[in-house]
C-alpha cells in the first residue's frame with residue numbers, strides 16, 4: 001500500500017491523515033458529497049467517489065463509519081483488494097448488510113437476523129476468495145477454513161477432503177477453491193434429513209420441530225446446483241444418499257473434513273468414519289457443536305469420546321459454534 005485516497009473528510013479521515021501521511025503517499029480525499037467547488041483538505045483535492053474510476057492508486061482507505069461508502073466503491077467496480085477498512089463500525093455494518101442479503105436470498109424471510117460478532121479486521125486475504133465468502137453470513141467460519149487450509153499446505157498434510165452435509169455448497173465451494181489439486185467428496189442426500197434421524201433428535205430433545213419447518217428440511221438443492229457452484233467441479237465427487245450408506249465402501253485418507261449435519265446420528269457416524277482416517281495434522285470441523293439449537297452434535301461428540309477416548313478439540317467463536325478436531 002503506497003498511494004492512497006482517504007474516503008472521508010471528517011475527524012476519522014483527519015486522524016488517519018495525521019497518523020499516516022508520512023507512511024503513505026496520500027493522493028487526496030473522497031467525499032460522497034464532493035463537487036468541483038469542494039475545498040482542498042491539507043492542500044489535497046477532495047473528490048467525488050466516481051472520480052476514482054479514472055485515477056491511479058493502490059488503496060482507498062475507508063476512514064469513516066458508513067457502510068454505504070463501501071457499497072458505493074463496489075458499485076464503481078473498485079476491486080476488493082483496493083479497499084481497506086480502518087473503522088470497525090463501518091466494517092461490521094458491511095458484514096451485517098451482506099448477512100441480511102444472504103438470509104433474504106436463501107433462507108426463510110421470517111428468520112430473525114442474528115447480530116454479528118464477526119471480528120473481521122480487513123478484506124485482505126487469499127486472492128479472489130474473500131469475495132466468495134463475504135457474501136455468506138459467517139465471516140469467522142470462512143476465515144477459519146482459509147487459515148486451516150494454509151496450515152495443511154504449509155505442513156504438507158496429505159489427504160483428500162470431504163464435506164458431510166453440503167446443502168447448496170456454500171462452504172464446500174470454498175473448500176474446493178482452496179484445494180484445487182485435491183479430491184473433494186460431497187456427501188448429502190440432496191433431499192433433506194433422514195426422517196428417522198430427524199424424529200429421533202426431536203424425541204430426545206436435541207432439536208425442536210420448528211427448526212425443520214423453518215429450514216424447509218434443506219430440500220431446496222440438487223447435485224446439479226451444487227456442482228455448478230464449484231470452482232473446480234472436476235475435483236468433486238458427489239456422494240448422494242444417507243450417510244454412512246452413501247460411503248459404499250469408500251477408503252481414503254483425509255486432510256480436512258467438514259461435518260455439518262445438525263443431528264446426533266449422522267454426526268456420530270461421520271466422526272466414527274472420518275476420525276480414524278484423518279491424516280496426522282489434519283482437521284475435522286464439526287459445525288454447530290456449541291449451537292444452542294442443535295444439541296445432538298455435542299452429545300454425539302461426548303458419546304464418541306466415551307467410547308473411543310478423548311479428542312483434541314478447539315472451540316471456535318463462529319456463528320455455528322464450530323469445534324475443530326485435530327490429530328497428532
Ligand SMILES: C[S@@+](CC[C@H](N)C(=O)[O-])C[C@H]1O[C@@H](n2cnc3c(N)ncnc32)[C@H](O)[C@@H]1O
Pocket residue numbers: 163164165166167168169170171172187188189190191192193194197218241242243244260261262263266
Ligand atoms: C445445515 S445443512 C449443510 C449446510 C452446508 N454445510 C453449508 O455450510 O452451506 C445440513 C445438511 O445435512 C444433510 N444431512 C443431514 N443428515 C444427513 C445424512 N444422514 N446423510 C446425508 N446428508 C445428511 C441435509 O440434507 C442438509 O443438506
